[in-house]
Amino acid sequence: MTERRTPPLEPSLLIEMYRRMLTIRFFEEAVFEVYRRGWMPGLAHLSDGQEATPVGVCMALRPDDTITSTHRGHGHIIAKGGQVEPMMAEVMGKVTGYCRGKGGEMHIADVSLGILGANGIVGGGLGIAAGSAFTAKREGKGRVSVAFFGDGAANQGLWYETANIAVLWKLPLIYVCENNQYTEFTHWKKLTAGEGLAVRARAMGMPGIEVDGNDVVAVYQAARELVERARRGEGPATLVCHTIRYGGHHVGDPGTAYRTKEEMEEWRKKDPIERCERLLLETGILSPQAIEATRNEIYERVQKAVEQARQDPFPPVEEVYEHVYA
Amino acid sequence: MSTRELTFAQAIREALDEELARDERIVLFGEDIGAWGGVFRTTEGLYEKYGPDRVIDTPLSEEGYVGMAVGIAMTGMHPVPEIMFGDFITLAMDQIVNQAAKMRYMTGGQVAVPITIRATMGGGRSSGAQHSQSWHAWFAHVPGLKVVVPSTPYDAKGLLKTALRDPNPVVFFEDKVMYHKIKGPVPEEEYLIPFGVADIKREGKDVTIIALSRMVHTALAAAERLAQEGISAEVVDPRTLTPLDEETLVQSVCKTGGAVIVDEGYTRFGITAELAAVIAKGAFDYLDAPIERVGAFDVPIPFSPPLEFATIPDEERIVQAVYRILEGRRPQ
Numbered sequence: 001m002t003e004r005r006t007p008p009l010e011p012s013l014l015i016e017m018y019r020r021m022l023t024i025r026f027f028e029e030a031v032f033e034v035y036r037r038g039w040m041p042g043l044a045h046l047s048d049g050q051e052a053t054p055v056g057v058c059m060a061l062r063p064d065d066t067i068t069s070t071h072r073g074h075g076h077i078i079a080k081g082g083q084v085e086p087m088m089a090e091v092m093g094k095v096t097g098y099c100r101g102k103g104g105e106m107h108i109a110d111v112s113l114g115i116l117g118a119n120g121i122v123g124g125g126l127g128i129a130a131g132s133a134f135t136a137k138r139e140g141k142g143r144v145s146v147a148f149f150g151d152g153a154a155n156q157g158l159w160y161e162t163a164n165i166a167v168l169w170k171l172p173l174i175y176v177c178e179n180n181q182y183t184e185f186t187h188w189k190k191l192t193a194g195e196g197l198a199v200r201a202r203a204m205g206m207p208g209i210e211v212d213g214n215d216v217v218a219v220y221q222a223a224r225e226l227v228e229r230a231r232r233g234e235g236p237a238t239l240v241c242h243t244i245r246y247g248g249h250h251v252g253d254p255g256t257a258y259r260t261k262e263e264m265e266e267w268r269k270k271d272p273i274e275r276c277e278r279l280l281l282e283t284g285i286l287s288p289q290a291i292e293a294t295r296n297e298i299y300e301r302v303q304k305a306v307e308q309a310r311q312d313p314f315p316p317v318e319e320v321y322e323h324v325y326a
Numbered sequence: 327m328s329t330r331e332l333t334f335a336q337a338i339r340e341a342l343d344e345e346l347a348r349d350e351r352i353v354l355f356g357e358d359i360g361a362w363g364g365v366f367r368t369t370e371g372l373y374e375k376y377g378p379d380r381v382i383d384t385p386l387s388e389e390g391y392v393g394m395a396v397g398i399a400m401t402g403m404h405p406v407p408e409i410m411f412g413d414f415i416t417l418a419m420d421q422i423v424n425q426a427a428k429m430r431y432m433t434g435g436q437v438a439v440p441i442t443i444r445a446t447m448g449g450g451r452s453s454g455a456q457h458s459q460s461w462h463a464w465f466a467h468v469p470g471l472k473v474v475v476p477s478t479p480y481d482a483k484g485l486l487k488t489a490l491r492d493p494n495p496v497v498f499f500e501d502k503v504m505y506h507k508i509k510g511p512v513p514e515e516e517y518l519i520p521f522g523v524a525d526i527k528r529e530g531k532d533v534t535i536i537a538l539s540r541m542v543h544t545a546l547a548a549a550e551r552l553a554q555e556g557i558s559a560e561v562v563d564p565r566t567l568t569p570l571d572e573e574t575l576v577q578s579v580c581k582t583g584g585a586v587i588v589d590e591g592y593t594r595f596g597i598t599a600e601l602a603a604v605i606a607k608g609a610f611d612y613l614d615a616p617i618e619r620v621g622a623f624d625v626p627i628p629f630s631p632p633l634e635f636a637t638i639p640d641e642e643r644i645v646q647a648v649y650r651i652l653e654g655r656r657p658q
């Protein structure tokens with residue numbers, strides 16, 4: 001009889017991580033299909049391959065903690081508790097979407113879940129995240145703020161301005177840099193001086209930690225430590241998660257011109273969902289049948305969301321002037 | 327109602343003081359606004375009174391602290407970032423235009439973004455091309471923002487108090503030349519001035535001069551000179567650009583038959599152009615002459631006084647514009 005691995009975390013937590021990662025994967029695959037079939041307007045920026053980072057981080061958060069998301073944000077929304085039905089409707093520009101069709105694929109947000117917008121301006125949400133951390137500190141209830149952003153955004157001035165202030169004022173802010181190796185079509189090393197953001201964070205006077213962003217347990221453990229530290233009032237931190245997006249920069253880009261097959265094959269071996277599945281099986285938390293059932297259940301739910309969203313109405317044109325002012 | 331004379335700066339300071347006392351969600355941010363009291367003294371004494379948690383000195387990071395203000399507003403407070411010289415607002419442009427102005431719309435109404443951005447404007451101090459500009463028109467071009475351009479201590483106080491209770495991002499422009507030079511009556515009692523209500527600063531019947539911010543005083547001086555020549559000019563101050571009280575402007579021009587529009591911002595594609603379009607549409611049948619626009623010359627604001635004073639609208643240019651209108655007036 002083979003020895004069972006000891007679970008590194010609570011089984012229920014691992015199952016929830018697995019479910020959220022699967023939801024992201026199936027959601028992104030469905031959006032690609034929706035785009036391919038012409039069921040959505042515009043383009044979409046998908047995050048399949050990167051699931052472990054948002055899920056590992058968000059599972060370390062409380063419901064009242066806030067996040068800011070990016071143009072590649074579907075994973076953040078699902079990880080923070082977003083529902084696929086209003087997300088898919090938003091992707092299609094329907095009135096039943098989270099933002100009544102006014103936000104779109106790039107700006108899905110459910111503010112009641114602590115999602116303070118998804119930004120199309122690369123790095124543009126860093127101020128909002130720092131502002132939320134300011135309010136959190138003022139409230140004194142141990143709430144924290146997380147800023148998700150990419151390796152490209154890490155070179156925007158706003159990071160440096162807010163990092164200076166966050167260290168100075170000891171704000172409960174966690175910068176989570178999802179280094180998916182590419183800023184659009186260029187490798188991050190061609191655009192980044194020195195060793196990257198973790199080192200820069202340390203130079204600013206805050207912890208700068210790097211993790212395998214495809215290992216949901218490692219991301220969770222690192223995030224939890226930094227989050228707890230921030231809750232205790234010890235100030236901001238930066239967590240750099242190394243990962244890859246499987247698809248192109250957006251759905252119109254096959255992502256093959258600037259990345260080699262070998263490179264992608266190496267990353268596929270580190271697939272975050274397969275690794276989590278293996279962990280669940282080897283620890284005996286889930287049986288192969290339970291894995292199969294979970295996959296089917298989530299897949300079906302996403303497919304239903306697509307069908308429903310297709311039938312949902314577009315917003316009436318009269319709504320165009322609504323929500324400009326409060 | 328008892329009143330006293332306050333400077334423009336004192337009126338601003340008093341509005342901040344009263345609102346800080348009324349609403350603890352209000353927090354001021356800016357460079358040297360705390361212990362130092364602000365380079366224009368508009369926050370004098372507030373740091374001592376409300377403490378370093380309410381009147382906060384920031385690093386020189388306009389994008390950073392204006393961006394933070396967006397997140398602070400989205401999480402339930404009312405931040406008031408100050409831009410020392412309005413010229414520096416360019417550094418915070420993304421946060422104002424792409425974040426503050428559209429967060430509500432992009433989320434389908436899920437959030438409000440109550441921020442009051444205080445910025446200065448105005449030249450005439452030989453401060454050079456990067457400390458003298460008036461950029462209010464840019465913000466009036468952006469849906470989702472409100473824009474306030476007060477001209478008197480009374481208006482400044484009443485409108486700033488309204489801004490500090492508004493659930494939307496408001497860009498509030500204070501002409502720095504007025505801070506200590508312009509004095510006026512301000513009631514002891516509390517009052518608010520609603521947005522979107524223009525004020526007739528002087529009644530007249532021959533021509534309408536629409537002016538805002540410090541240019542109201544220049545227009546009033548021009549009107550006084552014209553009065554001595556028997557020309558009766560009405561001076562109308564829109565006070566807020568967004569929302570805009572089109573009706574009062576149009577009605578005045580329907581009454582007088584002529585319009586001179588004065589603004590310290592640039593002429594091309596500026597406030598004067600937009601207001602001229604409003605008048606042309608609303609008062610077309612009543613216009614006896616083409617609308618006149620008086621704005622800053624379309625050049626970087628020069629340093630040397632003769633050049634700078636030529637650039638910024640003055641009494642003489644307004645008077646000449648009125649003469650052109652009266653000359654061009656068609657026979658009744």
Ligand SMILES: Cc1ncc(C[n+]2csc(CCOP(=O)(O)OP(=O)(O)O)c2C)c(N)n1
Nearest residue numbers: 072120121122150151152153180182183184
């Ligand atoms: C301020 C700004 N500059 C450029 C762009 C165009 N753009 C969109 S995504 C992107 C790359 C962002 O890279 P990264 O931050 O690494 O995020 P990723 O796309 O890899 O998730 C660029 C250049 C933009 N949206 N905003």
Ligand SMILES: [Mg+2]
Nearest residue numbers: 150151182183
């Ligand atoms: Mg990237």
